[in-house]
Amino acid sequence: MTASVPAIDIRGARLRFGDRVLWSDFDLTVAPGEFVAVLGPNGSGKTSLLRTLLGQYRLDAGTISIDGRNGTDRSKIGYVPQQRPHDEGVPLRGRDLVGMGVDGRAWGVGWRNRKARKAAVDLAIDQVDARAFVDAPLGLLSGGEQQRMRVAQALASDPVVLLCDEPLLSLDPANQARVAQLIDRRRRAAATAVVFVTHEINPVLPYVDRVVYLVDGRFRIGTTDEVMNSAVLSELYRTKVDVLRVRDRLVVVGADEAACHGAEAL
Numbered sequence: 537m538t539a540s541v542p543a544i545d546i547r548g549a550r551l552r553f554g555d556r557v558l559w560s561d562f563d564l565t566v567a568p569g570e571f572v573a574v575l576g577p578n579g580s581g582k583t584s585l586l587r588t589l590l591g592q593y594r595l596d597a598g599t600i601s602i603d604g605r606n607g608t609d610r611s612k613i614g615y616v617p618q619q620r621p622h623d624e625g626v627p628l629r630g631r632d633l634v635g636m637g638v639d640g641r642a643w644g645v646g647w648r649n650r651k652a653r654k655a656a657v658d659l660a661i662d663q664v665d666a667r668a669f670v671d672a673p674l675g676l677l678s679g680g681e682q683q684r685m686r687v688a689q690a691l692a693s694d695p696v697v698l699l700c701d702e703p704l705l706s707l708d709p710a711n712q713a714r715v716a717q718l719i720d721r722r723r724r725a726a727a728t729a730v731v732f733v734t735h736e737i738n739p740v741l742p743y744v745d746r747v748v749y750l751v752d753g754r755f756r757i758g759t760t761d762e763v764m765n766s767a768v769l770s771e772l773y774r775t776k777v778d779v780l781r782v783r784d785r786l787v788v789v790g791a792d793e794a795a796c797h798g799a800e801a802l
């Protein structure tokens with residue numbers, strides 16, 4: 537049996553802005569279908585990691601390959617940005633947004649077959665269960681519905697890798713759960729690797745295979761149990777941190793900054 541080609545392979549990576557090194561000697565291999573959560577305090581470099589994968593930031597050292605090929609490859613990556621409301625005056629419908637995701641993939645080629653384009657749009661819409669509101673103006677949709685449209689847009693290009701930058705921010709718990717569930721369903725159905733930046737691990741806790749936790753240039757990568765424990769977080773934060781499991785949630789106690797990073801803090 538041959539091992540599958542990694543969806544993402546980052547080796548010996550270093551990212552630096554001026555004198556500030558965000559991370560170095562960073563190795564991360566993400567398998568097809570794997571769900572990786574990226575956690576850490578404000579400014580620890582989570583978004584910069586996504587931007588590097590998107591090809592917007594250039595590594596100072598090391599390499600990245602996507603789907604077995606050297607370098608980043610935007611055509612194989614779907615990107616879900618932070619939730620922010622669409623302007624009510626924008627005359628776009630959800631279907632138009634998803635269509636833009638489909639056209640992005642076919643850039644330079646063009647959809648000769650309108651039927652195939654429509655099928656790709658409909659498939660992405662179905663993947664986020666959005667038929668009921670896909671023809672309404674985007675500005676009139678709820679935050680959760682808008683975010684589902686953004687997930688559909690990112691999935692429309694049938695990506696190998698799905699990068700999500702705090703897609704649950706400002707959604708209520710029910711919508712957080714819904715969006716997280718839809719992303720999980722897709723990665724299972726299509727073996728799409730997911731890299732999911734989040735301040736709050738609990739909504740994705742059932743789905744996370746591994747955690748990347750960044751703090752001030754230090755990082756730890758491993759399963760949730762390997763990373764989200766008192767010893768590891770105390771070492772990363774260089775202060776006493778306790779991680780408790782309360783029912784099916786993780787609660788981080790003792791690091792002031794932890795209030796808004798990996799889990800709820802007391």
Ligand SMILES: Nc1ncnc2c1ncn2[C@@H]1O[C@H](COP(=O)(O)OP(=O)(O)OP(=O)(O)O)[C@@H](O)[C@H]1O
Nearest residue numbers: 553554558576577578579580581582583584585735
């Ligand atoms: N293009 C850039 N030029 C210079 N510094 C940058 C640039 N992009 C990001 N930074 C700096 O790198 C650090 C990490 O930023 P980044 O946005 O990756 O953090 P983050 O962990 O995503 O934070 P947050 O949780 O607040 O979104 C910050 O101090 C930021 O100011």
